[in-house]
Structures are given as structure tokens and as C-alpha cells.
Amino acid sequence: MSNSETSPDERFEQEGSRIETGRLAPGRAAMWLLAKSLRRLVQNGRLTIYDPCGQTWHFGPGGEPAVSVRLTEKVLPVQLLVNPSIALGEAYMDGTLRIETGSLRDLLSICMTDIDTIDALPGRRLTRWLDAFLSRRLHHNPISRSHANVAHHYDISTELYDLFLDADRQYSCAYFPIGTETLDEAQAFKKKHIAAKLLMRPGLEVLDIGSGWGGLAMELAQQHEARVTGLSLSTEQIAAARERAQQTGLFDQVAFERRDYREEHGLYDRVVSVGMFEHVGRSGFDAFFTTLQRVLRPDGVALLHAIGRMAPKGGSDPWIRKYVFPGGYLPTLSETIAAAERAGMWVTDVEVLRLHYAETLRHWSERFAQERETARMLYDERFCRMWEFYLAVCEMAFRNGRLMVFQIQLAKRRDAVPLTRDYIAKGLCQVVLSGRDQEPRPVQAAISAA
Incomplete structure (x- = not known):
């Protein structure tokens, strides 16, 4: 396996230690944190991500559906961590998230199987807190x-x-x-x-x-x-x-x-x-x-x-x-x-x-x-x-x-x-x-x- 296609476990060991020592660039650190969440989230099928730094990540036990996605902007992993709902939809709309194999429905099927894990994501918790705080104004319809x-x-x-x-x-x-x-x-x-x-x-x-x-x-x-x-x-x-x-x-x-x-x-x-x-x-x-x-x-x-x-x-x-x-x-x-x-x-x-x-x-x-x-x-x-x-x-x-x-x-x-x-x-x-x-x-x- 080439350096650009190391396994998720090896990647986490290598880049996790770099985060701890402060030797990993912010963009790479965000991708590592996103990958850490995806390891918990993807429980069926196979998801492959080509990140903006040229690395390849694999998630899931394998089988169908199988989807590969390319992220084209270095800021996108940060956006997906901070506000996953908004960022995912906008990235697909803008073409900064490109589905290279599989379909959009396949991607969402993989990522939305475990709703409890999604709700536990830090960005998701923040979004829900803000929604609750602004609920009356957001949902008030004179x-x-x-x-x-x-x-x-x-x-x-x-x-x-x-x-x-x-x-x-x-x-x-x-x-x-x-x-x-x-x-x-x-x-x-x-x-x-x-x-x-x-x-x-x-x-x-x-x-x-x-x-x-x-x-x-x-x-x-x-x-x-x-x-x-x-x-x-x-x-x-x-x-x-x-x-x-x-x-x-x-x-x-x-x-x-x-x-x-x-x-x-x-x-x-x-x-x-x-x-x-x-x-x-x-x-x-x-x-x-x-x-x-x-x-x-x-x-x-x-x-x-x-x-x-x-x-x-x-x-x-x-x-x-x-x-x-x-x-x-x-x-x-x-x-x-x-x-x-x-x-x-x-x-x-x-x-x-x-x-x-x-x-x-x-x-x-x-x-x-x-x-x-x-x-x-x-x-x-x-x-x-x-x-x-x-x-x-x-x-x-x-x-x-x-x-x-x-x-x-x-x-x-x-x-x-x-x-x-x-x-x-x-x-x-x-x-x-x-x-x-x-x-x-x-x-x-x-x-x-x-």
C-alpha cells in the first residue's frame, strides 16, 4: 500500500501523534478529526474520500453501497466539522464535493444510517444548541x-x-x-x-x-x-x-x-x-x-x-x-x-x-x-x-x-x-x-x- 493510501488505522496513529505534538497543519488536523468522526459514523458499505491534500481515506466494513468522494477545497473538512448539515449540502451544490463513484443517495444512505452518531458530532451539537436558543425567532411565522x-x-x-x-x-x-x-x-x-x-x-x-x-x-x-x-x-x-x-x-x-x-x-x-x-x-x-x-x-x-x-x-x-x-x-x-x-x-x-x-x-x-x-x-x-x-x-x-x-x-x-x-x-x-x-x-x- 502506498503512502497516499495507508489504512485508516495507520493514518490515525501517524497523524494523531502529529496533532499532539503540534506538527500537523490546521487543514490536515481538520481532516484527521473529520475522519475520526467518519470512522464511528460509517457502519455500512464503503466510503472512500480523496482529501484536498491528496490523501485517500477508506471507511466502512465494505460491500454495497460503495461511494468515492473528492473534496476539492482545503477549508471543506473544517466546514463539515463545524456545521455538517449546511456544509455538506452547499459543497454538493457548489461542486466542491464531487461524487466520483456511486450516487448522492448512496452517499447519504451511508452517512445517515446512524442518526445518534450524527447528533453526537461537535458541530451538530452546536447547531442544535443555536437552533434551540433562536427557536422562537427562527420558527415564528406571522x-x-x-x-x-x-x-x-x-x-x-x-x-x-x-x-x-x-x-x-x-x-x-x-x-x-x-x-x-x-x-x-x-x-x-x-x-x-x-x-x-x-x-x-x-x-x-x-x-x-x-x-x-x-x-x-x-x-x-x-x-x-x-x-x-x-x-x-x-x-x-x-x-x-x-x-x-x-x-x-x-x-x-x-x-x-x-x-x-x-x-x-x-x-x-x-x-x-x-x-x-x-x-x-x-x-x-x-x-x-x-x-x-x-x-x-x-x-x-x-x-x-x-x-x-x-x-x-x-x-x-x-x-x-x-x-x-x-x-x-x-x-x-x-x-x-x-x-x-x-x-x-x-x-x-x-x-x-x-x-x-x-x-x-x-x-x-x-x-x-x-x-x-x-x-x-x-x-x-x-x-x-x-x-x-x-x-x-x-x-x-x-x-x-x-x-x-x-x-x-x-x-x-x-x-x-x-x-x-x-x-x-x-x-x-x-x-x-x-x-x-x-x-x-x-x-x-x-x-x-x-
């Missing part, structure tokens, strides 16, 4: 800031979203009752699963908080003869939803308004919110559930579908917050339920979807990769790298980390829904079978057993 945050992510080209979303533009966790569904099938199941929990029937008035491009609202109007009001702060989404309602002939059943949920004063039989609660911010929980309690009729039912964290406290990733979802806050199930109860709401059903979003994001990543050149023409190479990293790092956070999706059914009255949850599976099965005479037997069985 109406004016909410408008700006939504515009940052949703008021970009609709063409971009069409590159990787399903035909209905469902930009939230899909539902995979079997696990082999296509993305479009899984998103259709998600909408039907939600409708079953809402106990839909003809003539109900529904409020959809965070209605996106209007797919769920139009499903409830078309399939269940509901009158739906959809709220969004995105100018692009509202325009697209209104156009679609006009084209499908549902304009007399659905209305889409660019309005904050806190400004809503109507009364509704059903309230649904899918993929919006993550933008409320911790300081806004009480306002959200107070609004829900105020606009829901006495015998009404509500359904909240949101990304959550399996942790004592919620939070947000610094890179995601900086580049993708400013103001975002991923709540824990416990703090969400506590806020609902403070508003006087009954929690009538809870379901935790664990790996469903990982599969959704895998589909999105694969679709985006197929249309990457089109995305590059819409924006640029750095944007494509940012979007790739966003989809991949989120997938691995759901697959290996502490993220999940929860659905909470809420009511004002304890008797607003049936005593057992059998109606959810029966309702979903009835809706699916009514639209598909030749439903495959495995799907029927999965729905019946849900």
Missing part, C-alpha cells in the same frame, strides 16, 4: 412572514413541479397500502384514505387549509359532492387551482382563496390540512388549533396530515431551512396533540405513516433525475444540485432518521365519529372499488386489513 416563506418555495415555476410530481400535483406523502404502487396510484390512495377519515357524504362544506394545486379539494367535490373552500398563500397555486376548477366544471363547487388560515371566519362541516402544518411554526400552534376549533361546526370532523419528528422536541434542518423551507418547523406528535387539547379539541384517531414518505421521495428523485436536463434549462446546474440534495436528504431522513408523517383526526365532540375505526378501511375500500371494477385482489386485501 402572516407577513408566512406569505414570504410560501412564495420562496411555491411561487417558482409550476413546470418544475410537473417534472417530478404525479399528474394531480400532490406535493405531500403518498399512501402505499401494498408498497408496489406507482406514484400516481399511491397519491390517489392517499386522497381516498383522507376522505374515508373525514366521513364524507354529499352536501358537506369543507375547508382545505393549504390546498396546494387543488387536487384534494376537487376530489372531495367530484367524488363526494362536497362544497370546498381551499386556502393557500401561493399566488401560483391559487391561479393553477382556479384554472383547473374552471376546466373540470367544478367552479361552482370549489373556491380557492389566497388567504391565511387565521383570517378565515366561515363555518364548516369538515376541515382538512395536508402538508401545511409544517409551515405554522411552534409559536403558531395555538393559533392554528384555536382557528380550527372556531371554524368547525359542533358535529364536525377535522384531519391534520403533517410531517413530524420522533423526538422530545420538534425542529428543522439548517440546510432545509436556508434553501428550501424558510420558517419551517417539524413538530413532534406529543406537542401537536398538546396544542390541539389546549384548544378544546378531541383527538379521535392517530395514525403514524413511517416509511410512506421515504417511498414517495424515492419516486420524486427518480422522476427528477429523468427530467434533470429540463430542470437545468428552467434554472441552472446549481439549482438542480440543490433540488437533488433536498429530495435525497429528505428521503434518507425518513428512511433512517427520526422523521415520519402523522394523521390526526380531531373533533369538537367525542361522539362525532364511530366508536371503532373499522369505518376507515371500509370507506376507503368502498370508494376504491366503486371506481375500479377490476381491483387487484392484493389491494382489496390490504385495504380490508388496514
Whole structure:
């Protein structure tokens, strides 16, 4: 083995002693410290790093996935130590971290297998402390800031979203009752699963908080003869939803308004919110559930579908917050339920979807990769790298980390829904079978057993 490819154990013995005697340059010392962390972190596969000083480092027990990465700037090891979340994403975006073999998803799979070890990294601990210290300011979203945050992510080209979303533009966790569904099938199941929990029937008035491009609202109007009001702060989404309602002939059943949920004063039989609660911010929980309690009729039912964290406290990733979802806050199930109860709401059903979003994001990543050149023409190479990293790092956070999706059914009255949850599976099965005479037997069985 050449001097440039000594084993990790030999490297640590040699360079560790140089650190102790002060004979190692700061850049080399940072790489040694980074390698020390990676030795604990990489527990599967094989990771090879070519550092800026021309040395090669190997980590992991071997096997698949196997990834090799080149770091091109001497400051990068220091940045990865001090703020790993920000530094890794930015280095990939800027091309100062180049993946020479394997893929980005492989790299993140290797590095994100052991979340406890990641959280124990010195830079990670510092970041979490700063987030906790600045939590109220970072995650406080008054109406004016909410408008700006939504515009940052949703008021970009609709063409971009069409590159990787399903035909209905469902930009939230899909539902995979079997696990082999296509993305479009899984998103259709998600909408039907939600409708079953809402106990839909003809003539109900529904409020959809965070209605996106209007797919769920139009499903409830078309399939269940509901009158739906959809709220969004995105100018692009509202325009697209209104156009679609006009084209499908549902304009007399659905209305889409660019309005904050806190400004809503109507009364509704059903309230649904899918993929919006993550933008409320911790300081806004009480306002959200107070609004829900105020606009829901006495015998009404509500359904909240949101990304959550399996942790004592919620939070947000610094890179995601900086580049993708400013103001975002991923709540824990416990703090969400506590806020609902403070508003006087009954929690009538809870379901935790664990790996469903990982599969959704895998589909999105694969679709985006197929249309990457089109995305590059819409924006640029750095944007494509940012979007790739966003989809991949989120997938691995759901697959290996502490993220999940929860659905909470809420009511004002304890008797607003049936005593057992059998109606959810029966309702979903009835809706699916009514639209598909030749439903495959495995799907029927999965729905019946849900």
C-alpha cells in the first residue's frame, strides 16, 4: 500500500501523534478529526474520500453501497466539522464535493444510517444548541412572514413541479397500502384514505387549509359532492387551482382563496390540512388549533396530515431551512396533540405513516433525475444540485432518521365519529372499488386489513 493510501488505522496513529505534538497543519488536523468522526459514523458499505491534500481515506466494513468522494477545497473538512448539515449540502451544490463513484443517495444512505452518531458530532451539537436558543425567532411565522416563506418555495415555476410530481400535483406523502404502487396510484390512495377519515357524504362544506394545486379539494367535490373552500398563500397555486376548477366544471363547487388560515371566519362541516402544518411554526400552534376549533361546526370532523419528528422536541434542518423551507418547523406528535387539547379539541384517531414518505421521495428523485436536463434549462446546474440534495436528504431522513408523517383526526365532540375505526378501511375500500371494477385482489386485501 502506498503512502497516499495507508489504512485508516495507520493514518490515525501517524497523524494523531502529529496533532499532539503540534506538527500537523490546521487543514490536515481538520481532516484527521473529520475522519475520526467518519470512522464511528460509517457502519455500512464503503466510503472512500480523496482529501484536498491528496490523501485517500477508506471507511466502512465494505460491500454495497460503495461511494468515492473528492473534496476539492482545503477549508471543506473544517466546514463539515463545524456545521455538517449546511456544509455538506452547499459543497454538493457548489461542486466542491464531487461524487466520483456511486450516487448522492448512496452517499447519504451511508452517512445517515446512524442518526445518534450524527447528533453526537461537535458541530451538530452546536447547531442544535443555536437552533434551540433562536427557536422562537427562527420558527415564528406571522402572516407577513408566512406569505414570504410560501412564495420562496411555491411561487417558482409550476413546470418544475410537473417534472417530478404525479399528474394531480400532490406535493405531500403518498399512501402505499401494498408498497408496489406507482406514484400516481399511491397519491390517489392517499386522497381516498383522507376522505374515508373525514366521513364524507354529499352536501358537506369543507375547508382545505393549504390546498396546494387543488387536487384534494376537487376530489372531495367530484367524488363526494362536497362544497370546498381551499386556502393557500401561493399566488401560483391559487391561479393553477382556479384554472383547473374552471376546466373540470367544478367552479361552482370549489373556491380557492389566497388567504391565511387565521383570517378565515366561515363555518364548516369538515376541515382538512395536508402538508401545511409544517409551515405554522411552534409559536403558531395555538393559533392554528384555536382557528380550527372556531371554524368547525359542533358535529364536525377535522384531519391534520403533517410531517413530524420522533423526538422530545420538534425542529428543522439548517440546510432545509436556508434553501428550501424558510420558517419551517417539524413538530413532534406529543406537542401537536398538546396544542390541539389546549384548544378544546378531541383527538379521535392517530395514525403514524413511517416509511410512506421515504417511498414517495424515492419516486420524486427518480422522476427528477429523468427530467434533470429540463430542470437545468428552467434554472441552472446549481439549482438542480440543490433540488437533488433536498429530495435525497429528505428521503434518507425518513428512511433512517427520526422523521415520519402523522394523521390526526380531531373533533369538537367525542361522539362525532364511530366508536371503532373499522369505518376507515371500509370507506376507503368502498370508494376504491366503486371506481375500479377490476381491483387487484392484493389491494382489496390490504385495504380490508388496514
